[in-house]
Amino acid sequence: MDKIVLITGATSGFGKATAKLFAKKGNHLIITGRRADRLEKLTNKLIDKYNVRVLPLCFDVRDQKATLEAINTLPEKWKEIDVLINNAGLASGLSKIQDGDFDDWNKMIDTNIKGLLHVSKAVMPLMISRKKGHIINIGSTAGKEVYLNGNVYCATKHAVDAISKSMRIDLLEHGIKVTQICPGAAETEFSEVRFHGDKVKAKEVYKGYQPMSATDVAEVIFYTTTLPEHLCINDVVLTSLAQANSFYFNKKS
Ligand code: NDP
Numbered sequence: 001m002d003k004i005v006l007i008t009g010a011t012s013g014f015g016k017a018t019a020k021l022f023a024k025k026g027n028h029l030i031i032t033g034r035r036a037d038r039l040e041k042l043t044n045k046l047i048d049k050y051n052v053r054v055l056p057l058c059f060d061v062r063d064q065k066a067t068l069e070a071i072n073t074l075p076e077k078w079k080e081i082d083v084l085i086n087n088a089g090l091a092s093g094l095s096k097i098q099d100g101d102f103d104d105w106n107k108m109i110d111t112n113i114k115g116l117l118h119v120s121k122a123v124m125p126l127m128i129s130r131k132k133g134h135i136i137n138i139g140s141t142a143g144k145e146v147y148l149n150g151n152v153y154c155a156t157k158h159a160v161d162a163i164s165k166s167m168r169i170d171l172l173e174h175g176i177k178v179t180q181i182c183p184g185a186a187e188t189e190f191s192e193v194r195f196h197g198d199k200v201k202a203k204e205v206y207k208g209y210q211p212m213s214a215t216d217v218a219e220v221i222f223y224t225t226t227l228p229e230h231l232c233i234n235d236v237v238l239t240s241l242a243q244a245n246s247f248y249f250n251k252k253s
């Protein structure tokens with residue numbers, strides 16, 4: 001395979017694991033994130049190890065202008081994006097809605113909803129003009145069920161669910177695949193970010209059961225890109241065996 005794959009949020013977690021897997025399979029990558037040092041390190045590593053082309057783009061998906069500029073000014077050959085993985089996102093805070101914080105809410109809404117739209121708005125015309133492409137949106141089990149204290153994070157992921165369905169309808173006539181992947185608990189930097197850097201609290205989330213790893217999720221993302229041209233996986237809900245849904249976990253302690 002030698003597709004061009006754009007992965008947002010490739011400096012950590014699912015995005016980083018997905019970048020490694022797609023590179024290992026011989027694809028060329030555009031990797032994005034805000035942390036330039038991590039992007040540079042990953043770029044060098046993937047080029048050295050897998051001999052593929054890798055283009056790092058450092059921007060904040062919340063910044064509409066910077067996002068459009070980064071993608072619109074890609075060299076022509078990099079504009080032939082076959083797969084867009086809208087992965088950049090976060091939870092910020094976990095509290096009752098009445099105790100919620102405006103900064104946390106803005107971060108989640110601006111990143112998970114508007115950021116995804118900014119990137120998609122830049123990439124969709126490129127795919128439409130080639131009459132092909134595959135958009136993979138990273139939703140969540142939080143986009144399927146609302147749980148206690150999840151409020152605004154759950155709302156942003158419900159929005160990703162709605163946007164994914166809308167994209168599939170609106171892009172139908174252009175032959176563009178749209179897949180939503182909805183993971184449950186996976187141990188990445190996600191909880192550390194949610195708890196504003198509190199590593200102890202973050203570790204607690206994964207105590208007593210085996211959560212998914214970033215690599216587990218990357219394997220499934222990759223799989224959805226390996227089907228014949230006429231097939232599209234629309235929606236995947238993915239959890240570890242220890243998790244039934246947002247509410248039920250088989251915890252040992
Ligand atoms: P991580 O915190 O490990 O990674 C998040 C990635 O998103 C980082 O690369 C980060 O890069 C990027 N990112 C965050 N904000 C921005 C921004 N404003 N602009 C650009 N990039 C940004 O978390 P995960 O890998 O776990 O999360 C990836 C996605 O998966 C998210 O959408 C999350 O909601 C979703 N998810 C996570 C689950 C989990 O349990 N881990 C389960 C279900 C869904 P940088 O900081 O360098 O900008």
Ligand code: 8X3
Nearest residue numbers: 140141142183184185
């Ligand atoms: C992340 C999984 O359960 O914290 O989307 O919402 S959860």
